[in-house]
Structure formats: C-alpha cells, structure tokens
Amino acid sequence: MTRPADIMSFTFASACLVCGVVLGILLRALFGRLAQRAASTTSQWDDLWWNMLRQIALPATAITGAWWATNILRLEEPVRGFVERVLLAAIVLTVSFTIAQFAANMVRSVALSRSGVARSASIFVLLTRGTIVGVGVMVLLQSIGISVAPLLTALGVGGLAVALALQETLRNLFAGIQILASKKVQPGDFVRLDTGEEGYVDDINWRNTTVRQLSGNIVIVPNAHLADTVMTNYHQPVEETSVTVKVGVSYDSDLDEVERITLEVARDVQRTVPGAVPDFEPLIRFNTFGELRIDFSVILRASEPSAQYLIVHEFIKRLHRRYREENIEIPYKPYESLPPAEEAKQERPELTAAR
Missing domain, CATH: 1.20.58 (Methane Monooxygenase Hydroxylase; Chain G, domain 1)
Incomplete structure (x- = not known):
C-alpha cells in the first residue's frame, strides 16, 4: 500500500x-x-x-x-x-x-x-x-x-x-485398465492362477493386482502378468460353482441302493449346509471299474467358491456315517508292512549296494 x-x-x-x-x-x-x-x-x-x-x-x-x-x-x-x-x-x-x-x-x-x-x-x-x-x-x-x-x-x-x-510401469497401468474394461476379472471375484494360487481379487491398482487367499495371505500379481496368464474365474459367468466328490464302493454292493442312499445324503447336505444351493438336485454318475471298487462321482452345488470346503466336509462325514449304518463297504488297499530287514534296506539303499 x-x-x-x-x-x-x-x-x-x-x-x-x-x-x-x-x-x-x-x-x-x-x-x-x-x-x-x-x-x-x-x-x-x-x-x-x-x-x-x-x-x-x-x-x-x-x-x-x-x-x-x-x-x-x-x-x-x-x-x-x-x-x-x-x-x-x-x-x-x-x-x-x-x-x-x-x-x-x-x-x-x-x-x-x-x-x-x-x-x-x-x-x-x-x-x-x-x-x-x-x-x-x-x-x-x-x-x-x-x-x-x-x-x-x-x-x-x-x-x-x-x-x-x-x-514397465506404463505396461502394468494399461494392462490394469484393460483387465477392468474387459470385465473378465473384477474386484471380489474368486480366481485361480496358473501357478496354483487362488483367492479373492482384493484390488486392482495402477501397478499390480492383489489376490487375498482364504488363509488371509496376499498374493501380489503384476497387471501385465495377470493379463497374459491362464486363469480360472469362478465368478464368471455365474458365482455358483459345482462341487465334485469322488466315492467308491465294493463290487458286492447293490448299486441302485448305493445311488439312493448317496442321493439322500447329498440332498440333505444341499438343504442344510450354509453355502450350499438348497434347490439344486445332486447328481451321481458311476464311471470306473477300479482295482478294488466301483468308482463314481457325486456332484453338489455351492453358492460361491469358498463354500465348497464346508460342503465337502459335511458330505464326507454324513456319507461315511450313513454307509456304516447301511453296511455299505468302502474298499481300501491295506498297508503292507515290511520285515525290519527289508525296511532297513529301503531306508538305506546305499548300504545294500555296498555289500
């Protein structure tokens, strides 16, 4: 002023x-x-x-x-x-x-x-x-x-x-934009990478994608690598996923009776276990004459991928209990114990060769 x-x-x-x-x-x-x-x-x-x-x-x-x-x-x-x-x-x-x-x-x-x-x-x-x-x-x-x-x-x-x-930074940036724009992977999807890791996509930022495993661990994947990798998205096209359980019964079993009992247990699991799809009708398909048993698959349905573990857990427990009540045998190959000398030879093969 x-x-x-x-x-x-x-x-x-x-x-x-x-x-x-x-x-x-x-x-x-x-x-x-x-x-x-x-x-x-x-x-x-x-x-x-x-x-x-x-x-x-x-x-x-x-x-x-x-x-x-x-x-x-x-x-x-x-x-x-x-x-x-x-x-x-x-x-x-x-x-x-x-x-x-x-x-x-x-x-x-x-x-x-x-x-x-x-x-x-x-x-x-x-x-x-x-x-x-x-x-x-x-x-x-x-x-x-x-x-x-x-x-x-x-x-x-x-x-x-x-x-x-x-x-490299710009490559990851544009790869992240392409991933989101294509809508093949979105935050919240449950995915499995070709390296075996699986979990929920937690975030897609300008450089990498974070996948949160069910154990709570975080897998960090560069966007460019995620765009080029082979990946399974369990939320696409729908969030529900099929759950297949392998089962086998003795050759002496009545397969019609086995199918009836197994489906009863599967329907009970679908109706009562949290995360299962209540109105889904379970399927059973016999597929293999095995060495000791006839193998078949039971197909259940989970509302989302992480629910399959509890569904399988409850199904195995209830099916095993029901088979024991109905005297249905699940064959298994018994463990053959070796004599002490033969077991020692297998544990230390170099000593056997030296002799």
Missing part, C-alpha cells in the same frame, strides 16, 4: 478473516454431524454430498473472509494484484481438489456396490482424481497468466523419454 490503512479498516478486515475461519469451523462440524447421520441410511449419495460440503466448508469461508478483508483494506497495486492472484489460486485449487475427491469417492462407491470390496479398482479412483486435479492445475496456470500451450508442448517432447523410463 502507498498509504497506511486506518485502524478501523484493519479491525474490520481482521474481523472478516476471523469470522470466515470461525464460520468454516462451525459449518465443518455441522456437516460432519450430518454426514454421520447420513451414514446410517442405505443410500451412499447423501454420504458423498455431506462429506464434500464438510471438506469445502472451511476453505470456502476462509477464502471469502480473505476476499472481504482485501476489499476493506483497499490495497493498491501491485499488492492488490498479487493478493487477488493468490486468492484465485486458492479458489481454483480448492474447487479442483473437492471435485476430485467427490468424483473419486463416487467411483469407489460404485465399485464397492458392484464388487463388495472396500479397496476395489483403485486404478480408476487414482485416474479420476489425477485427471481432475490436472485440469484444475492447467486452469490455475492459465488464470494467473501462465500460458499452458508451451507447457503441453514440453510435456509432449519429454513424454517419449518418460515413457521409455517408465515402460
């Missing part, structure tokens, strides 16, 4: 600034309380709305108070121009980050509603936030007098060098 501001103007300007901050704190607390109340509803949109207002309340009122304070002080150039550019930058950044956070939360909410995974498809969340913030930064630069065109040209020239340096 070229002349000192009077005490009254300075007092009013300070009061505007303080009132803006205090009002922002009060509104932030109010919107936070409303957000907590909205969290108890089934809709996610009111949660996003109140959280956005809570986030923007304090910066918006503080910037408004600063703007009123600037007008009251009647600052002169070049100080006034500098302060206005700072306030404009604060407004653009506040709006950009608020919209970016709102859009990212909206994408996360949609992904959660479709897959049920809390940290699902974070690659889309990061891309959404980064795109909006990038646009906001370019608007900011343009609004304060910095031309964006030369910057974009420089980025285009340097993009080749960056792409070469980050080749």
